Amino acid sequence: MAAVGTWGFSQPAVERIRTLITAGQHATDAVENALAEVEDDPETGRHIVGRGGFPNSRGVLECDAAIMEGTAGRFGAVAALRGVGAPVRVARRVMDRSPHSLLVGEGATAFAMEQGFTIEPNDNMLSIHSAKGYQEFLEQKTDVRGHDTLGLIALDCMGNITVGVSTSGAPFKSPGRVGDSPLPGSGLYAEHKVGAAAATGDGDKIMLHCPSFHAVQLMKQGLSPKEACHNVLSDIIKRIDPDRLFEMGLIALNVKGEVGAASSIEFPYTFWKQGKDLVETSIQHPHS
Numbered sequence: 001m002a003a004v005g006t007w008g009f010s011q012p013a014v015e016r017i018r019t020l021i022t023a024g025q026h027a028t029d030a031v032e033n034a035l036a037e038v039e040d041d042p043e044t045g046r047h048i049v050g051r052g053g054f055p056n057s058r059g060v061l062e063c064d065a066a067i068m069e070g071t072a073g074r075f076g077a078v079a080a081l082r083g084v085g086a087p088v089r090v091a092r093r094v095m096d097r098s099p100h101s102l103l104v105g106e107g108a109t110a111f112a113m114e115q116g117f118t119i120e121p122n123d124n125m126l127s128i129h130s131a132k133g134y135q136e137f138l139e140q141k142t143d144v145r146g147h148d149t150l151g152l153i154a155l156d157c158m159g160n161i162t163v164g165v166s167t168s169g170a171p172f173k174s175p176g177r178v179g180d181s182p183l184p185g186s187g188l189y190a191e192h193k194v195g196a197a198a199a200t201g202d203g204d205k206i207m208l209h210c211p212s213f214h215a216v217q218l219m220k221q222g223l224s225p226k227e228a229c230h231n232v233l234s235d236i237i238k239r240i241d242p243d244r245l246f247e248m249g250l251i252a253l254n255v256k257g258e259v260g261a262a263s264s265i266e267f268p269y270t271f272w273k274q275g276k277d278l279v280e281t282s283i284q285h286p287h288s
């Protein structure tokens with residue numbers, strides 16, 4: 001059993017996964033539940049995940065979330081979803097109860113309604129902090145930037161590996177903008193008997209490189225999660241103009257419970273492995 005999460009603020013969510021999988025919960029349920037708790041609390045998630053996230057340029061919160069289960073190779077995602085406090089729960093329904101993989105915008109909202117989710121007015125979706133941030137954006141008094149997708153990977157006691165991600169995307173983005181997070185292979189990827197990976201950072205750039213798919217394929221070829229993440233990042237660096245290197249953090253976990261990360265920025269991530277008492281935080285320094 002093991003779990004890993006992007007950024008320091010994933011610590012309580014990784015702790016939650018540890019409790020759930022130790023009690024025998026399936027990795028998919030544990031990832032969904034841990035992500036949803038952060039999403040639905042407006043004060044957690046650094047204002048970039050679920051309820052309480054920064055809205056788009058018109059003041060409306062639009063969220064992206066996805067879940068991928070390695071065991072059965074299943075995937076579900078929503079993008080630019082409005083009015084739902086815990087978008088990953090809708091992504092899970094897309095995976096479990098629809099013939100589709102990704103639903104966006106109005107169609108995602110309609111599906112959520114059909115599935116019994118309450119669609120809340122936008123005012124309920126913003127926190128005091130995110131509403132204030134939006135006001136400052138309108139008054140051109142803010143330089144809020146953020147690349148803080150919450151990505152979580154869990155390996156349960158049966159060897160199931162599942163990855164989930166959630167974000168409200170780039171603060172004050174264009175309506176309808178979708179980042180890397182809900183795109184399989186870019187924001188997340190999982191493969192049975194191999195491992196899983198998740199990305200965070202500048203999704204408009206990340207999505208061109210499919211880093212999560214790449215990392216999992218390298219683990220399949222025998223690389224450790226750390227080697228895989230580093231190879232993905234160096235491969236990107238080789239292919240782009242150095243001045244155009246973008247913000248990206250990548251985490252990976254294999255089915256042996258080994259963890260790795262690589263980043264182009266200072267990137268804390270948190271992890272736990274069976275046999276350890278505590279969820280630990282590690283800081284990945286750029287290119288190190």
Ligand code: SD4
Nearest residue numbers: 147148169170179201203
């Ligand atoms: C995205 N990678 O939507 C996500 C979250 C983020 O700026 O980093 N936002 O691009």
